Amino acid sequence: MAKLILSLDGQTVREYLIDKERITIGRRPSNDIQIDNLAVSGEHAVITTILNDSFLEDMDSTNGTLVNGEPVKKHYLQNDDVIEIGKYRLTYFTGQAAAAPEAEPQDFERTMIIRSSPLAAKPAPVEEPVAASHASTQPVSRYEEVRTDEEEPAPAPAAAAVKPEENQPVAAIQILTGANAGKELELTKTLTSLGKPGVQVAVITRRPQGYFITHVQGESFPMVNGQTLDAQAHVLNDHDVIELAGIKMEFFFK
């Protein structure tokens, strides 16, 4: 269970377990964490906890709340965060050592169902039931709504995963023939496409095991060191020569 350690001038005053959904902090005795100091407002701040996540909110206190030295109104607490209220400090510990998601036991990641969200907030009505009387000539209303949504920072909680390629040597392609001869292209993306769309396209994929070339489109398949590839991905070695759509290029590690 997560906990808060209250300290003053480096001396621990008390330890509080976060054992309920709402923990109030303030000068009045009614608070869960009472700090009897005039710099602290009657109802100073509140910590809301939903399962494993805790959120700190300043309740418009007179002197404000700092987290790690920065004033905050609302803050999603992370392990080791230091909350400053007046001269007092509250240090937040999740109780999960090295709380990285990838380090947790497998069962923790299993999807679970919760009956009703503890939050009252209804998801925005982007794709709520469509009215039954939808004439086929009507303009595309739904589409427009979705589009405006995209303008905001995309809600894409993707990939907390470590990217294994990050400590991989960077490779590049140098064009050997044709109008672009001599040009170099660093293969920094997960996928790099080569060739002419509609004619012949191949991609180089960057994987933890190395770089691979795969045929995507076109009647003829790419060649590596004079050998025509089949539909399978082919691992690339330093100084391999790729031939594609009449252009030769060299693959090499930088």
Next chain:
Amino acid sequence: MSLDRALEIVTVTHPGMVRSHNEDAVVADAARGFAVLADGMGGYNAGEVASGIAVNLISEGLRAGLDAGGRSQLDMGALLREQAVKANGVIYQTAQSQPQCAGMGTTLVMALFHDNRIFTAHVGDSRLYRLRGEELAQITRDHSLLQDQIDSGMITPEAARLSHNRNLVTRALGVDPQVEVALGEHEVRPGDIYLLCSDGLNDMVEDEDIRLTLTVMGPNLPLAAEQLIQMANDNGGRDNVSVILVKVVQDFAAPRNAWSRLLSWLGL
């Protein structure tokens, strides 16, 4: 009318790198123009029972509904909801009556193509994305605690990446006698690629890499699907991962009969 020539569909499902069981299930029918994906959960192995019931019942129900005739008169949204509600009831009853299935449930995302439109229904955190041109858009909104936290402003999308609550869905099929199904309807254009996926994909692969894969490998749809699975597994493959890709090859306006042509000519 068969949609075979208008739609190219590829389905792939993989247990991932960590789990021994695959609790995801996928079904697609290009001729009738639909795709269904479910991500089961709960019980020891009951998750795959729940997702299996969902895709089998729903695909059977959709086939029967679409083949009954009068496709142009059908309310597609109502048809999708009816099938989801029916599957919910069967999974719920099974979970109640079979002790080994207690607590099972499944997410659901499905797409039905008709008259140059896509009709969608979903429950839980399985997603539908659309690639149009080079732009990737997430069409469905997860029914998850994390999404609720983002919506209510408690947490920013950036902070959401660090959340411990990634795996909590607020809606699923088979958990309660009733279920609220989210429906959507959108215009479709030739060249669009639709991606239905379980969270094993979008938890492991960033949206930008999904976009890049669909953009670059779109002309070779089976290869694109394999690449998505491979990226999820290369990044750790901590969950089952499933994708259904639907490419709109040409338009598929529903044929209009003489009577409806006359009515539209009269401006009715």
